[in-house]
Amino acid sequence: MKQMAVVHELYSDKEDQQTGPAVTPCMPLAMACAGERVRIVSLAGGRGMRQHLSSMGLNVGSEIEVIRRGHPGPFLVASGDTRLAIGAGMAHKIMVSPV
Amino acid sequence: MSRSSDEILVALAGQPNAGKSTLFNALTGARQHVANYPGITVEKKTGNYRFDGQKIEVVDLPGTYSLTSYTQEERVSRDFLLHEKPAVVVDVVDASNLERNLYLVFQLSEMGIPMALALNMMDVARQRGLRINIEQLSHEVGMPVVPTIGNKGVGIKDLQKAIDQISKDGSAPQTSLRLDYGKAIEPVLGRLEKSLSEDVILAARYPLRWLALKLMENDSEAHRLVSEHATNKEDILSNVARERELFQTEHEQTAEQAIAIRRYQIAGGIVERCVKREKKERRTLTDRIDQVVCDRVAGPIFLGGVLFLMYYLTMKIGGEHVAPWAWKYWSMLRDVIAGLLPAEGLIRSLLLNGIVDGVFAIMNYLPIFLILFLLIAILEDSGYMARVAFIMDRVLRAFGLHGQSTLPMILGGVVVGGCAIPGVMATRAMKDQKARMTTIMIVPLMNCMAKVPLYVLLVSIFFKEHQAVILWFMSLITLAVALIVASVLSLTVLKREESEPFILEMPPYHLPTITGVLRRAIERTWLFVKKVITIIVAVAIVVWVFITFPGLSKDRAAYCDDQVNKATETFMKKIGENNPYAELLAGPGLKEFGRYWDHYKKKKMGAKGKEAKEALKEKFSRENPEFFKIVNKGKGLDGEKDQYAKAAYAAYKKLDKKLKRLDTARRKEVVHVSFAGSFGRFLEPVSKLAGFDWKVNIALASSFAAKENLVATLGTIYSIGEEAGGTLADTMARDTAETWTPLHALALMLFVALFPPCIATLIMVRVETGSTKWMLFAAIYPIILGFIIAIMVFQGGQILGLTALQVMGFLSLFVFAILAATYLAGERSAMKKHRTVEI
Numbered sequence: 001m002k003q004m005a006v007v008h009e010l011y012s013d014k015e016d017q018q019t020g021p022a023v024t025p026c027m028p029l030a031m032a033c034a035g036e037r038v039r040i041v042s043l044a045g046g047r048g049m050r051q052h053l054s055s056m057g058l059n060v061g062s063e064i065e066v067i068r069r070g071h072p073g074p075f076l077v078a079s080g081d082t083r084l085a086i087g088a089g090m091a092h093k094i095m096v097s098p099v
Numbered sequence: 100m101s102r103s104s105d106e107i108l109v110a111l112a113g114q115p116n117a118g119k120s121t122l123f124n125a126l127t128g129a130r131q132h133v134a135n136y137p138g139i140t141v142e143k144k145t146g147n148y149r150f151d152g153q154k155i156e157v158v159d160l161p162g163t164y165s166l167t168s169y170t171q172e173e174r175v176s177r178d179f180l181l182h183e184k185p186a187v188v189v190d191v192v193d194a195s196n197l198e199r200n201l202y203l204v205f206q207l208s209e210m211g212i213p214m215a216l217a218l219n220m221m222d223v224a225r226q227r228g229l230r231i232n233i234e235q236l237s238h239e240v241g242m243p244v245v246p247t248i249g250n251k252g253v254g255i256k257d258l259q260k261a262i263d264q265i266s267k268d269g270s271a272p273q274t275s276l277r278l279d280y281g282k283a284i285e286p287v288l289g290r291l292e293k294s295l296s297e298d299v300i301l302a303a304r305y306p307l308r309w310l311a312l313k314l315m316e317n318d319s320e321a322h323r324l325v326s327e328h329a330t331n332k333e334d335i336l337s338n339v340a341r342e343r344e345l346f347q348t349e350h351e352q353t354a355e356q357a358i359a360i361r362r363y364q365i366a367g368g369i370v371e372r373c374v375k376r377e378k379k380e381r382r383t384l385t386d387r388i389d390q391v392v393c394d395r396v397a398g399p400i401f402l403g404g405v406l407f408l409m410y411y412l413t414m415k416i417g418g419e420h421v422a423p424w425a426w427k428y429w430s431m432l433r434d435v436i437a438g439l440l441p442a443e444g445l446i447r448s449l450l451l452n453g454i455v456d457g458v459f460a461i462m463n464y465l466p467i468f469l470i471l472f473l474l475i476a477i478l479e480d481s482g483y484m485a486r487v488a489f490i491m492d493r494v495l496r497a498f499g500l501h502g503q504s505t506l507p508m509i510l511g512g513v514v515v516g517g518c519a520i521p522g523v524m525a526t527r528a529m530k531d532q533k534a535r536m537t538t539i540m541i542v543p544l545m546n547c548m549a550k551v552p553l554y555v556l557l558v559s560i561f562f563k564e565h566q567a568v569i570l571w572f573m574s575l576i577t578l579a580v581a582l583i584v585a586s587v588l589s590l591t592v593l594k595r596e597e598s599e600p601f602i603l604e605m606p607p608y609h610l611p612t613i614t615g616v617l618r619r620a621i622e623r624t625w626l627f628v629k630k631v632i633t634i635i636v637a638v639a640i641v642v643w644v645f646i647t648f649p650g651l652s653k654d655r656a657a658y659c660d661d662q663v664n665k666a667t668e669t670f671m672k673k674i675g676e677n678n679p680y681a682e683l684l685a686g687p688g689l690k691e692f693g694r695y696w697d698h699y700k701k702k703k704m705g706a707k708g709k710e711a712k713e714a715l716k717e718k719f720s721r722e723n724p725e726f727f728k729i730v731n732k733g734k735g736l737d738g739e740k741d742q743y744a745k746a747a748y749a750a751y752k753k754l755d756k757k758l759k760r761l762d763t764a765r766r767k768e769v770v771h772v773s774f775a776g777s778f779g780r781f782l783e784p785v786s787k788l789a790g791f792d793w794k795v796n797i798a799l800a801s802s803f804a805a806k807e808n809l810v811a812t813l814g815t816i817y818s819i820g821e822e823a824g825g826t827l828a829d830t831m832a833r834d835t836a837e838t839w840t841p842l843h844a845l846a847l848m849l850f851v852a853l854f855p856p857c858i859a860t861l862i863m864v865r866v867e868t869g870s871t872k873w874m875l876f877a878a879i880y881p882i883i884l885g886f887i888i889a890i891m892v893f894q895g896g897q898i899l900g901l902t903a904l905q906v907m908g909f910l911s912l913f914v915f916a917i918l919a920a921t922y923l924a925g926e927r928s929a930m931k932k933h934r935t936v937e938i
Contacts, residue, residue, distance in 0.1 A: 045600070047317065047355065048169045054359040055165030056604065057199040061360060067386070068393060073493030074502070074601055076393060081196050081227065083385070085489045087496070087601025 025098075029075065030091040032066045037099045039063050044093035053094075057082055063099060106147075106154045107266045108183065110212075112176060113191030114203055115162035116606035118219045121249035121615055122191050123159040126258070141175050141527075150259045158185065164199075166206040168320040170530060177320065180210050181305065186266045189258070191217045194224035194231060194246070195607075197374060201366035204240060208276045211306035213265045216244040217258055222251070223607065228377040236373040241276035250612045280312075280361050283350055287342050288312060294338060298329045314339045315346075316355040385607040389486070398490045405483070406509070409474050417467040418548075425466045433459050445647075453643035454636050461631050464518065464548050468627060471517075472620040475506070480611035480619070485603055492601055497925030498582045499589025500541075501534030502601060508538070511545035513578055519543040519860040521627055523867055533596035537589045539864055540877055543856035544581040546574055549806030553851055556810055561841040565904065569848075572907055577852045579918045584884070586921045592876070631859060646775045646801060651768060659765045663758065670754040673746075680747045683725055695719075695726045696755065775800050789850060789889035790843040799854065806857055841903035846893040853885035 026041045040062050043050045057079040058064070067083070068076040074085040086094070111126075113119040124131075127146030144159040160179060161172035168174050180188065190207055192200040208214055216236075224231065237244040243261045247254030280288065291311035296302050301310065305324065313321035314335075326332045346354045391397050436455055441447050478484045484506065492502030504526075511522030522542040529535040546554075554573055562569050651659065667689065674681055684692055699719055706715045720727040720736040725744075728735050733745025770776050779796030786796050794813075802809035855878045856864070865874040888910075896906040 047353075048167070049600070051167045051316075051355060051359065052164065052169045053602065054363075055167070055199075055202055056602065057202075059359055059363050060356065062363070067389075070493075073496075074489055074603075076389070076489070076605070080198055082199060083389070083605040083607075085485070085492070085502075085601065085603045085605055087492065090600035090602055093600070 026095045027097070028092045029066070029077075029086070029094040029096050030070070030088060032069075032096060032098070034066055034069050037063060037065045038096035039099050040094060041097050042095045044095075045090075056084065058084070058094070064096075106156045107187070107262075108185040109155055109157045109187045109189060109262055109266075110160055110180060110183075110185040111157055111189050111191060112160045112180075112203065112207055113162055113217075113219075114164050114193065114200055116604060117162070117191045117193040117196075117200060118249045119159065119162055119191040121612070122217060122219055122247060122255075122258075123157065124615065124618060125249050125252050125255050127157050141172055143175075148259070150263050153263065155259075155262065158183075163203070165203055166210075167316070168318055174320060177210075180207070180212060185212060187262050188212045188214045189217050189262065190214060191219050191249075194218045194221050195227050195229060197231070198363070198366050198370045201240075201369060202362055205276070205278055205362050205365070208240070208242070209278070209306065209309045209312060211309065213268075214242045215258070215261045215265055216240060216242055217254075218244055218246045219249050221246045221253070222248050227383065230375040230377055232373045232375075236369070239369045239373060250609075250615065278362065278365055280358060283346075284315070284354065284357060284361065287315060287346060287354075291315065291339065291342065294335060298331065298335070300328050300330065301325070304328060312358065315343060316358055317343060317353075383607065385482075388608055389605070392483070392486050393489060398486075402487060402490055405478070405487075406513075409471070409509070412474060413467050413471045417470040421466040421470065422463060426463055429459055429462050448647065449640065449643050453639040457639040458632055458636070460549075461628075465624065465628070467548065468518070468521070469620060469624050471510070472521075472623045473616060475510075476616040476619040476623075477611050480609060480615055482606045482608045485605045488603055489605065494922075496601070497922045498586040499534065499537050499593070499925070500582075500585050501529060501531050501538070502603065503529045503531075504534060504538040507542050508545060508581075511542040512547045513545055513574070517545055518547050518549075519545065519856050520631065520863050521623070523860060523863045524627075524630075526867060531597075531599040531601070533589060533593055533598040536593050536596050536868065536873070537585045539867055539873075540588055540593075540880075541581040541585045543860050543864075543877065544577055544584065544853055544881065546577055546852060547806060549809075549857070550851055552810045553806075553813075554848055556813075557844040557848055561839075561844040561903070569907075572911065573848060573852060576849070576911060576914055579914045580853065580884075580888075583914070583917055583921050584880075586925055630863070642801060642803075644774075646770055646773045646797075648773060651765070651772065655768065659761065659768075662761050666754055666757045666761065670750050673750040673753075674743075675746070678743045678746060680725065680729065680743055684747065684751075692726055692729070692751070693755075693758075695723060696730055696751065699727075699730045770797060788894065789886060790846045790893040791850075791889075792838075795847060799851075802851070803855065803858060806851075809851065842893055842896045842906065845896075845903045845906060846889040849892060850885040850889040853881050853888065855879070855881045 029038065029040075032038050040058060040060055042060060043053055043058065045053075053059070062079060065078040066075060067078055070076075070086075070088045070091060074087045075091045077084050077086060111119060111123055123144065123146065127148050130148065131144060131146040141161050145156065146159070147154055147156045149155070158179065160176040163170065163173045163176050166173055166177045168177075179185075188207055188210075190200075190204050192204065204214075204216065218231065218233070218236075221231075231246075233244050233246060243265065245254055245258045245261050247258055279285065288308065288311045291314060292307045295307045295310055301307070301324075310321060310324070314325070322336065325335055329335055343354050346357070350357060392401055433455060437451055440450050440455075475484075478487070487505050488502030490502075491505040495501060495504050506528075507522040507525040509517065509522075510525050511517045511519050519542050522545065523539050526535050526538050526542070529538065554570060558566050558569050650656070671681065671685070674684070682688075702715055702719075703712070706712050716727070716731065716736060719730070724735065728741050728744040729747045729751065732748045733741045733743075735741065775797050776793070778800055779793040782796050783791075783793045786792075791799070798809050798813045855861070861874050861878055864877045865871060868874065892906050892910060895901070895909075896903065901909070
């Protein structure tokens, strides 16, 4: 589980975390290409929404793959073995960085 | 919930798509009960089984991704675990998706209830090349882990054994899984837990570590629990607020973020140690199917095919073959019930015409619903329904709707022939409140099955050559209007409702099992029948009162009675005094004979083949040989002719016609002077604008109870009596020949299409929205909208001197132009919203 190791670093190593997000180039998920693997940098939206996304497996640090781009329509992403459809609106609020 | 002390209560929890329902069915078999949690629309399923002579009561909690207070389902599950304190919680986990599922396992275990893991869908996991070390997993999570395959019944016995074991060791230390939240959070939790433990009530009621965690997560329900039960709530809550603030400044992330990340970290660790991936299969079969089914071009085409197949199976096969076949039995049942009711008077009229006929009108659709629900269950269980939402979201979103609005709209009757009641009920699955409300408001605009008979009736009279075109026009124009209405509503009155981004799990495809599909379809049909019957009974009484009272004035009633008496006298005179049957047919004898006559005629019509007819004759002759001679035109069973009986037959035949005519006239008059009739005439000056006369107004008013009444009431008003013969279409065609044009018919059809939902649907709207205000809104706006369109069609057509077909063409152009404009505007506003986010 490589992705978890990465999260662990992010989490436990505070110095890294402070510089991390600023340095990594990030973009909205909506701009990722089909087939691209990306890591979630931040989730916008209310607290309830963020928790909900978390419980569905979309967390800061999770690695996901864009299976199909939306525009128009929802994006299809793979998070582990789960396939999620994410509305275009939401895809603009999830910031990711390419892996 | 009442349960005796010797029952063991087990709760079944799990994330959506983990196969929880299948496992629940496998555990409990047929002994199930479905209800709603009090006051809300979340379903509560309970069932039971016996193990070792011990009765085990199982509650199937709603599927949730976690136990926050985000959705109603989550709150329900959490409250149940907190307050009902089940002896065991079984978490159903998707073995092929362990990491995410562990998230819920952790949250459940923190509630301190003894747990077991049902590691479900082992077959899917194996197919994907996952090898799970059960022993290691059980050790890591500190609870028994039972591998199961719910739809094949594998592992059920083991699971029951594990539940039994845990419930017996109730006194043993509860689950030994204790997540270590790391050096940042643990000290805070410790401090909070300590301060909470000083509160006696809280300490007795709730697991404190759980409460401390929830408070740190800023969970609204946890706040509520503290402020309701704690003695020094201000201290605790301000303490929590301080700790949260401190944490955030110190760690540059909120406590709930840190907690969630930590949970995934631990879950990831466990999966890494317990699961081995044997083959690295990046593209599963599901992915390959999705490649086609979710494709931009192929997807909608495939969906169109599926919808057409559904339409074909429900309306063509179900509506034209199964329903008429079933109706034979329904009408037999109806006759049996009619026979049990009191013979005459108001009570009979209420029970039979009001309640029984109302219920049976719906029962007629039951086979169609069963087929529809079966097909939908197949779509759901196979996983395709999520793809439907995915494909449709793109289009529907532009109109303020949601991908998940598709199912309610299909149920409501997009392709002619649905019912708004299950449609409105199906919106329950939608999380997006704004889209859900919009969907509820437009589902009744779809073409429900009860509207179709009127279309068919009018089309067969006025548009004989263009039947199919008109029906397609009706379904397309209503869909277009519904979409426009949806976008107007979501931009105006529903603007403030909470909206939510679209996020939906796409479960892997499964082959649905026969029992699973059947069970779900029957369950839904039954739920629907129960709802409809209770509502119809209430509504039928009200409507019956409106079209029956105040009844005829004394003079008119006396006049009608007099007419009947005169007819009877003529009859007696005709058969003559010296007819030996005269005495038999005098006074109450005549009524009895009337029943015998009707009964015989009916049976005779139904009897097919010579043998059946002979048997019938014998039976009736045995019942009453004298009466039989009369109804058999003077011939006895032995073939002997009786002149007197023959004369009585001829005379009674006339009398029967006369009486039926009088009865129809009387009923017509009752409707005319009834409250509904006065109402219809009162509205005539206004409704004339759209071409509706008072008769149509009455029919429309009565259809408010149930749309089936529309054609039935028109039937009562337009039927000119038996001797005219022929169907309603014929009599109406004759009756309306001079006054009605196809334009009248078109205006009426469009009005009916948009007309307010029936009362049963409105009550469902009330239940689902929880608001009387919205129910009234759903009742009133369609009247205004429908009336405006009807006037446009009728007046426009008359003034410009267009034919109905030309008006239809112009209306279509007009409506679809607006639709296109709405779609483009919706798209653009969505794009704009995205851009502002990016900046």
